[in-house]
Structures are given as structure tokens and as C-alpha cells.
Amino acid sequence: MTRRAVVAGTGHYLPERVVENAEFEATLDTTDEWIRSRSGIERRHFAAEGETTSDMAAKAAERALADAGLTVDDVDAIVVATSTPDLTFPSAATMVQSKLGMTKGFAFDVQAVCAGFVYALSNASALIASGQADRVMVIGAETFSRIMDWTDRSTCVLFGDGAGALLLEAQEQPGTNKDRGILATDLNSDGRYKDLLYVDGGVSTQSTGHLRMQGNQVFRHAVEKLASTANTALDRAGLSAGDVDWIVPHQANIRIIQGTAKKMGLSMDNVVVTVQDHGNTSAASIPLALSVGKERGQIKEGDLIVTEAIGGGLAWGAVVLRW
Numbered sequence: 001m002t003r004r005a006v007v008a009g010t011g012h013y014l015p016e017r018v019v020e021n022a023e024f025e026a027t028l029d030t031t032d033e034w035i036r037s038r039s040g041i042e043r044r045h046f047a048a049e050g051e052t053t054s055d056m057a058a059k060a061a062e063r064a065l066a067d068a069g070l071t072v073d074d075v076d077a078i079v080v081a082t083s084t085p086d087l088t089f090p091s092a093a094t095m096v097q098s099k100l101g102m103t104k105g106f107a108f109d110v111q112a113v114c115a116g117f118v119y120a121l122s123n124a125s126a127l128i129a130s131g132q133a134d135r136v137m138v139i140g141a142e143t144f145s146r147i148m149d150w151t152d153r154s155t156c157v158l159f160g161d162g163a164g165a166l167l168l169e170a171q172e173q174p175g176t177n178k179d180r181g182i183l184a185t186d187l188n189s190d191g192r193y194k195d196l197l198y199v200d201g202g203v204s205t206q207s208t209g210h211l212r213m214q215g216n217q218v219f220r221h222a223v224e225k226l227a228s229t230a231n232t233a234l235d236r237a238g239l240s241a242g243d244v245d246w247i248v249p250h251q252a253n254i255r256i257i258q259g260t261a262k263k264m265g266l267s268m269d270n271v272v273v274t275v276q277d278h279g280n281t282s283a284a285s286i287p288l289a290l291s292v293g294k295e296r297g298q299i300k301e302g303d304l305i306v307t308e309a310i311g312g313g314l315a316w317g318a319v320v321l322r323w
């Protein structure tokens, strides 16, 4: 038997304020048509004034607990993937811990930008497999609206805010690739590409900074690296693209999502797409898509899922799991 990290519950939270593409036409030299055709984005949610990453993360986590029929006392650890924590420290994860009323266990953040949730899932799976935790709440939460340069039309129309959560729990499974739970992961980064997507500020440079991106360069890397990491993770699990029920990709651009599916030889009928409604929510995009995909009735128990993401670093990776 093998100890696997199995999804016991999901939840998500989106801030109330919805911003349609057309709103940007008033302040920027852009159009709804450009944004829609180049990125697939139609709208995104922005956090309210004073609403923080840990507020959204805690709401998503509460919903995942309710979905699993468990309480915070059943959780051993919280891992939050974010690049936009409330404060420099403590971690957003400890703030979530406090908001949930959890006084035991441990909590920490993972920072791998848009690949953050894939990194967090991989870490949580290792914590469970090694026996360090029985139940881990894995959350992706971001308030990218706080690091936008609102005069830069090439970036500010692309991102949104939100949070998604997966409650993982240890289950003894037979130890084959038919098991439920996380079956394989693949993580990568290459800091030579740090200038393609970054924030031009931070603690040791004494500013908050704004997101800067050479979008077309990131695009070029994305399709190739995403298909490759997804296939590597599938290979590690002894599976191939033909076994996949759902690709649940990072939601940055519909053209990247389509290109990756095509490269993997899969149809868009096998892809959960939320980019039109959420924009790019960085580390929150995959758990949001998993939670929404389940709510829509797309993702069902037993389905084989591959998640993949790429972002600042560059950092990228994939996780193969059976729901």
C-alpha cells in the first residue's frame, strides 16, 4: 500500500467586484476586442479596498472544509501559494490559520508566482507521503490588482484576484497509477529568464513595485515548456496524454491553453477553462479552475487530471492526480 495525498474537498472565493474588459477602454488605448482575441479574457474580479490575500484564502479554505465535511481541527498544515501576501511577514498562511481559528499544526507560504500552486501541491504531497501531516489545506490566493501599473496596457488588462483551496488527506492506496490522489509531479525553474516577468520592487529594494512582463517572450516559452512538463509528470506516473480526462491549466491566455492541449494531442473538450471569467490570477488560477470545474460537473471522482503552470522565474511544473 502507498500513502497518497487525495483531494477531500475544494472551495474558492472571488471578490465581489467584476471588471469587464470595456471598463479599460475609458482609461487606456485598448479595446474589449483586443483583450478578448489576444488573451481570451472577458472579465476579472478585483478585491475590495482593504480586502487582502489572506481574507480571500481563508474564505476559500472554509468552503473546502465544508465541502469535505471536516473542521479546522482535522487539519495539520496550511500551505499558501502566493506572491502577494498581506505583509512581508508573517506568512499569509499563518494569517489564514488565525482566521480559521486553528491553533495547532503549522503553516507556511510558497512563492513560485504563477507556478506557485503546482509547487505547493508537490510540497503538500511530500508532507503527506512522508507522514509529516495527515491533512494539508493547499491554497492559491492572489491580489495581483495591487501590483498592476494601470498605465501599462500590455499587463494591467490581464490579471485578476481570487483564491482557491484543496484539502488533501492521506489515504492508503494500492500503489498503482489507478490510485486516487497525487501520482506524480515535475518542477522546474530557470533564473536566466528572470527579466521576462518580474516585479520591479521588493523588501530589500524598499518599494512595492509593479509587474513587468515581456508577454510575447513568456508566451513563446509557455506552450513548449507546459506540454513538456505535463508529459514528464505523466511519464513518471506511467501514464500518457491519452489517459488524461482533464487538463486543468494555469489560466493566463486561451491561446497558450489551446496550444498546450494541441501539443499534447488532446482536444479542448478535455480542458477546464475559466480564463474568460477570472483573467490571470497567478497562483490562484489552478485551484479556482479545479473548484469551478468540480462545481460545473466536469471533474468527477476517478478522473485523471494534469495541472500545469508557468510564470515568473521562469518557474514551471505539472502535477498528475486522480480525483
Ligand code: UT7
Pocket: 029, 030, 031, 034, 035, 038, 039, 114, 153, 154, 155, 157, 197, 214, 215, 216, 217, 218, 219, 222, 252, 253, 256, 280, 282, 310, 311, 312
Ligand atoms: O501567468 C504568467 C505567465 N504569463 C503569460 O503566460 C502571459 C503570456 N503572454 C501573453 O499572454 C501574450 O503575449 C499577451 C496577451 C500578453 C500579448 O499578446 P501578443 O499576441 O503576444 O501581443 P504582443 O505583446 O506581441 O503585442 C502586439 C501588439 C503590440 O503593438 P505593436 O508593437 O505590434 O504595434 C502591443 O503594443 O499589441 C499591443 N498591445 C495592445 N493593444 C491593445 C499590447 N497590449 C495591448 C492592449 N490593447 N491591452
